Amino acid sequence: MLRASLHAVTPRPKNKYRKVIAVRKIDPDANRFRKIVRGKIRENLKQYVSQGEILARKGKNLVSVPLPQIDIPDFRFGHTDQGGVGQGSGEEGKPLGGEQAPPGPQAGDQPGEHILEVDVTIDELADILGEELELPRIEPRGSDSIQVEKQCYTGINRTGPDSLRHFRRTFKNALRRQIASGIYDAENPCIVPVREDRRYRSWNTKSLPQSNALIVYMMDVSGSMGNEQKDIVRIESFWIDTWLKSQYENLETRYIIHDAQAKLVDSHTFFHVRESGGTKISSAYNLAKELILKEFSPSEWNIYPFHFSDGDNWGGDDTAQCLELLRETLIPFSNVFCYGQVKSAYGSGQFIKDLREAFGTDEKVLLSEINSRDEILPSIKTFLGKGC
Amino acid sequence: MMDDHLLTPEIEEWRRTIRQYALDASLDFFEVIYELVDYDEMNMVAAYGGFPNRYPHWRWGMQFEGLQKQYSYGLSKIYELVINNDPCYAYLMRCNPLVDQKLVMAHVYGHSDFFKNNCWFSHTNRKMVDTISNHAVKIRRHIDEHGLEVVEEFIDLCLSIENLIDMYSPYFSGGEHTSEEVKDQERIDEIGTRSSVKPYMEEFVNPPAVQVREKKEILNKIEEIDNFPSEPQRDVLHFLIHHGQLKSWQRNVLSIIREEAYYFAPQGMTKIMNEGWASFWHSKMMTTKILDSSELIDYADHHSGTLGSNPGMLNPYKLGIEMYRDIQARWNSGRHGSEWDSCQDAHGRTDWDNAEGRGLEKIFEVRRTHNDITFIDEFLTEEFCEQHKMFTYKFDRQQGQYVLDGRGFPEIKNQLLEQLSNCGRPRIYVESGNYGNRGELLLKHDWSGTSLRMDYARRVLENLEKIWGRPVHLETIIDGKTKIFGYNGSRHEERTGS
Numbered sequence: 001m002l003r004a005s006l007h008a009v010t011p012r013p014k015n016k017y018r019k020v021i022a023v024r025k026i027d028p029d030a031n032r033f034r035k036i037v038r039g040k041i042r043e044n045l046k047q048y049v050s051q052g053e054i055l056a057r058k059g060k061n062l063v064s065v066p067l068p069q070i071d072i073p074d075f076r077f078g079h080t081d082q083g084g085v086g087q088g089s090g091e092e093g094k095p096l097g098g099e100q101a102p103p104g105p106q107a108g109d110q111p112g113e114h115i116l117e118v119d120v121t122i123d124e125l126a127d128i129l130g131e132e133l134e135l136p137r138i139e140p141r142g143s144d145s146i147q148v149e150k151q152c153y154t155g156i157n158r159t160g161p162d163s164l165r166h167f168r169r170t171f172k173n174a175l176r177r178q179i180a181s182g183i184y185d186a187e188n189p190c191i192v193p194v195r196e197d198r199r200y201r202s203w204n205t206k207s208l209p210q211s212n213a214l215i216v217y218m219m220d221v222s223g224s225m226g227n228e229q230k231d232i233v234r235i236e237s238f239w240i241d242t243w244l245k246s247q248y249e250n251l252e253t254r255y256i257i258h259d260a261q262a263k264l265v266d267s268h269t270f271f272h273v274r275e276s277g278g279t280k281i282s283s284a285y286n287l288a289k290e291l292i293l294k295e296f297s298p299s300e301w302n303i304y305p306f307h308f309s310d311g312d313n314w315g316g317d318d319t320a321q322c323l324e325l326l327r328e329t330l331i332p333f334s335n336v337f338c339y340g341q342v343k344s345a346y347g348s349g350q351f352i353k354d355l356r357e358a359f360g361t362d363e364k365v366l367l368s369e370i371n372s373r374d375e376i377l378p379s380i381k382t383f384l385g386k387g388c
Numbered sequence: 389m390m391d392d393h394l395l396t397p398e399i400e401e402w403r404r405t406i407r408q409y410a411l412d413a414s415l416d417f418f419e420v421i422y423e424l425v426d427y428d429e430m431n432m433v434a435a436y437g438g439f440p441n442r443y444p445h446w447r448w449g450m451q452f453e454g455l456q457k458q459y460s461y462g463l464s465k466i467y468e469l470v471i472n473n474d475p476c477y478a479y480l481m482r483c484n485p486l487v488d489q490k491l492v493m494a495h496v497y498g499h500s501d502f503f504k505n506n507c508w509f510s511h512t513n514r515k516m517v518d519t520i521s522n523h524a525v526k527i528r529r530h531i532d533e534h535g536l537e538v539v540e541e542f543i544d545l546c547l548s549i550e551n552l553i554d555m556y557s558p559y560f561s562g563g564e565h566t567s568e569e570v571k572d573q574e575r576i577d578e579i580g581t582r583s584s585v586k587p588y589m590e591e592f593v594n595p596p597a598v599q600v601r602e603k604k605e606i607l608n609k610i611e612e613i614d615n616f617p618s619e620p621q622r623d624v625l626h627f628l629i630h631h632g633q634l635k636s637w638q639r640n641v642l643s644i645i646r647e648e649a650y651y652f653a654p655q656g657m658t659k660i661m662n663e664g665w666a667s668f669w670h671s672k673m674m675t676t677k678i679l680d681s682s683e684l685i686d687y688a689d690h691h692s693g694t695l696g697s698n699p700g701m702l703n704p705y706k707l708g709i710e711m712y713r714d715i716q717a718r719w720n721s722g723r724h725g726s727e728w729d730s731c732q733d734a735h736g737r738t739d740w741d742n743a744e745g746r747g748l749e750k751i752f753e754v755r756r757t758h759n760d761i762t763f764i765d766e767f768l769t770e771e772f773c774e775q776h777k778m779f780t781y782k783f784d785r786q787q788g789q790y791v792l793d794g795r796g797f798p799e800i801k802n803q804l805l806e807q808l809s810n811c812g813r814p815r816i817y818v819e820s821g822n823y824g825n826r827g828e829l830l831l832k833h834d835w836s837g838t839s840l841r842m843d844y845a846r847r848v849l850e851n852l853e854k855i856w857g858r859p860v861h862l863e864t865i866i867d868g869k870t871k872i873f874g875y876n877g878s879r880h881e882e883r884t885g886s
Contacts, residue, residue, distance in 0.1 A: 024428070024432060025432065025440070026432045026435060026436070026448055026449060026452050027449075028444060028449075029444060029445060029446055029447075029448040029449030029452070030448075030449035030450075030452050030453055031449065032444075032446040032449055033446040033447070033449035033450045033453065034449070034453075036446055041537075042537070042540070042541070044541070045544065069450065069454075070446070070447070070450060072447075072544060072547045072548055073548055073844040073845075073847035073848050073851070074547075074548055074549065074550075074551060074813075074844065074848060075549075075551070075552070075813065075814050075816055075833070075840060075844070075845055075848055076813065076814065076840065076841050076844055077812075077813075077814060077838045077839070077840060077841065078838065078839045078840060078841045078842075083780060083781055083782035083783065083793060083803055084702070084780070084781055084803060084807055085702050085778060085779070085780055085781075085800055085803050085804045085807065086701055086702055086778070086779055086780075086781050086792075087701065087702050087703075087706075087776055087777055087778050087779070088777055088779070089777055090779070090792050091792065092792055092793070092794055092795075093791050093792060094791060094792045095784075095787060095789050095790065095791050095792075096781055096789070096790040096791065096792065
C-alpha cells in the first residue's frame with residue numbers, strides 16, 4: 001500500500017548524463033524490479049514488497065527517501081529477542097539510541113542481500129498513485145488564456161558576461177584556431193583562448209501556456225477532532241497534493257482551520273494545531289470565498305476546495321448558511337468541491353447527510369466518508385477519480 | 389577487459405610499486421587485475437555480487453537501484469570491490485583521487501593474500517568468474533525453454549532457502565559426495581550377497597537375476613521403513629536436489645544456487661578476519677611506504693571513515709585490525725601461554741616483555757588457519773575488551789529499545805560468538821524426508837535461545853512445499869515449548885510437539 005509522510009519525499013537529483021549512457025547490462029533487471037514493486041508483474045511477490053526509507057541530507061535538512069524493497073522470506077531470528085556486542089562508553093542500562101540501534105547481526109555471506117532498497121521519486125509516486133487508483137489525467141481549464149514567458153538558456157553568443165562563459169565551446173574554438181594557424185604543439189598542448197574564441201551562453205524567451213491550480217484545505221479543529229482524525233486528514237492531504245502537483249505546474253495551497261471561527265494558517269499550523277472549541281462550518285466557507293475573490297480569479301485558476309470535518313456542525317441555521325454559500329459561490333468557483341467526513345467518537349456525522357440531500361446529484365460535489373486509515377485510498381479515488 | 393577500463397599510466401605505475409611492497413611484506417597473493425570503472429559500472433558489478441555476468445534476476449536490479457540511490461545522495465560509496473578468483477579481479481572507481489586508488493590497491497593485495505592462504509577459502513572455486521558465466525548461460529537456456537516468469541518464480545522459491553547449506557561440509561573429506569544413495573548402495577551390497585565358498589560356485593550361489601530382484605526388494609524396503617536421512621542433514625539444499633520432486637531444469641537451477649552459496653559462504657565466515665587483514669596491510673603499507681606527505685590528511689580521513697565505529701556499534705574492519713595488532717603485540721612480548729595466564733601481579737603484567745618477537749609470524753599463521761569464530765574464541769582477551777570499551781546490549785521490552793547490558797568479558801565473548809555462529813542465522817536441519825511415513829519433509833530448528841520470526845518462517849514453508857512437492861513441517865521452540873508448524877499446500881497448521 002502507499003504510504004508516506006509529508007516530509008518524506010524528495011525528487012531524485014537529476015543526472016544529466018544518465019540518458020547518454022547506452023543501455024546497461026543491468027537495466028533489464030532494474031526495470032523488472034520496478035515493475036514488480038509497482039505490482040505490474042509477478043503479483044505473487046507483491047506480498048513481499050515493503051516500504052523502507054533511507055535518511056539523506058539535503059541542504060541543512062534531513063530528508064527521508066522512501067524505498068520499497070522486496071524481502072524474500074527466509075528463516076531468521078525474531079529481531080527483538082536478539083542482543084549483541086557494541087563498542088563505546090556508557091553506563092549499564094543506558095539506551096543505545098534510535099539511530100544507533102543495531103540492525104541485527106552484521107555478518108552475512110553476500111553483500112547486503114536483503115537490505116538494499118530502491119527509491120521512488122515524487123513523480124513516480126504520483127504515477128503509482130495514478131495507476132493504483134486509475135485516476136484520469138486532469139484536463140485543465142483556462143490554460144489557453146494564460147501565457148507565461150520563460151527564459152531558457154539554449155543559445156550561444158559571441159558576447160556576454162564572464163559568468164555565462166561556455167568553457168567547452170571556448171576551448172574548442174581556441175583549439176581549432178591554434179590548429180588552423182599551426183601554433184598547436186602536440187608535444188606541449190597549451191591552449192590559450194583569445195577574445196575571439198570566447199563563447200557565451202545566451203537565452204531565448206519562450207512563451208508557454210500555463211495551468212494554475214489552487215487547493216484550499218479546510219479542516220475542522222473543534223474539540224471532537226482527535227489526533228487520529230487529524231492524522232487521516234494529513235495523510236490524505238499529502239496524497240492529494242502529490243497528485244495535483246503532478247498535474248499542474250503552478251500549484252498553490254492554502255490552509256484554513258476552523259472551529260467556531262476560521263483562520264488562514266500555514267501548513268505547519270494546519271497539521272499541528274491543538275483541538276478545541278465548537279464548530280461553525282460556514283466560517284470556513286466564508287473565508288475561502290473571500291480568499292478566492294481576493295487572490296485567485298476563478299477564470300484563471302483551477303480551484304479545488306477540500307473540507308474535512310467530523311460532520312458535527314453547530315445547530316441553528318449554520319448548516320443552511322453553509323449550503324447557501326456553497327450553492328452561490330464556492331461550487332461555481334471550483335472544479336470540484338470535496339468534502340471528506342472523518343469518523344470520530346463524538347461527532348454526529350450529520351453534515352454529510354445534509355450535503356447529500358442538497359447536492360446529491362451535482363457532479364461537482366464529491367462526498368466521502370473516511371472511517372479509518374484503510375479508507376484513505378478509496379476516498380482519494382472518490383475525490384480525484386473524475387478527472388475534472 | 390575493455391580498453392577504457394585500463395588503468396591510467398600513473399595508477400599503473402603505482403600498481404607495480406604497491407605490488408612490489410606487498411611482495412616485500414611477504415604477502416602471497418593471486419595476481420590482481422584492476423579495472424577502472426565509473427560509479428554506475430561499479431554499482432552494477434557490486435549489485436551482481438562482484439561478477440559482471442550473472443543470470444537475469446530482479447534482485448540484481450534491486451541492489452543496483454539501492455546503490456545508485458545511496459551514491460547519488462552521498463550516503464555511501466563503494467570504494468573497493470574484489471573477487472575471490474585466480475587471478476583476482478578488483479575494481480577502482482575512476483573518480484577517486486590518487487590517494488584513494490593507492491589505499492584500495494594496497495587493501496586489495498591484503499584480500500587477495502587472504503583468499504589464497506586462508507584455509508576456509510581453500511575449497512572455493514578459483515575460476516568462479518567462468519563458472520558464474522556458465523551458470524548464467526545455463527539459466528538463460530532454461531528461460532528460453534520455459535519462459536522468464538516460470539524460471540524466475542522458481543529462483544525466488546530457492547532464494548528463500550539458499551542459506552540452508554552446511555558451511556563446514558566442504559572441509560570434511562567427501563562430505564559433499566556421500567549422498568544417501570551411496571550409503572544405501574553400500575548397505576545393499578552388504579546384505580544382498582551370500583558369501584560363496586569357491587569362486588566357481590559364485591554364479592550358482594548368487595545368480596545375477598535373483599540378485600537384481602533381491603536388491604530391488606531391499607531397496608524398496610529401505611525406502612519404506614527407513615527414516616531417511618539416517619542422521620539430520622544440515623545441507624537442506626543438497627537433500628532437496630536429490631529427493632525433492634523437481635524437474636531436471638529445476639534441479640539444475642537449485643544446484644546452481646547451492647554452488648554459488650557455497651562459494652560465498654567463506655566470505656561470511658571470515659568477514660572480521662578478512663577485512664581486518666586487508667586493513668592491517670593497507671594501513672601498514674600506506675603509512676610506512678606509499679603515502680606522500682601531501683596526502684596524509686586525506687588518507688587519515690578515509691582510513692578513519694572505514695574503521696570508525698558509530699557509538700554503540702561494532703565495525704568488523706575495526707575489530708579485525710585491532711585484534712591482529714593485539715595478537716602481534718602479544719606475541720612480540722610473549723604475553724600468552726600458561727605463564728602469562730597465571731600471572732596475577734598487575735605490575736608484572738603491564739611490564740611483561742620477554743622479547744619473543746614472533747608477532748608477525750603469528751598473525752600470518754592466524755590468517756592461515758582461523759575463521760571469525762575460532763579467531764574470537766582464541767584471541768579475544770579481557771584486556772582487549774576493556775581497552776576497546778566493548779559491551780553487550782539487549783532489547784529492553786519495557787523501554788522498547790536497545791540498552792547497554794554490561795561489560796563482563798564472558799558475556800561479551802559469548803554474545804559475539806553467538807552472533808557469528810552460522811553467520812547469525814538459525815541452524816536448520818533436515819530431520820526426516822519421510823515424516824509420519826507419508827513422504828513429508830520435517831525440518832528441525834536447532835534452538836539456541838532465540839526464536840524464529842514465525843511470519844517469515846511460515847512463508848518459507850509455503851515456498852518449501854512447492855520445492856518438496858509434499859507437505860512440509862518445521863519443528864522449533866516458541867516460548868519454551870516445542871512446536872511443529874506445518875504447511876500442506878493449502879493451509880497452515882500448528883501443534884505442540886513432544
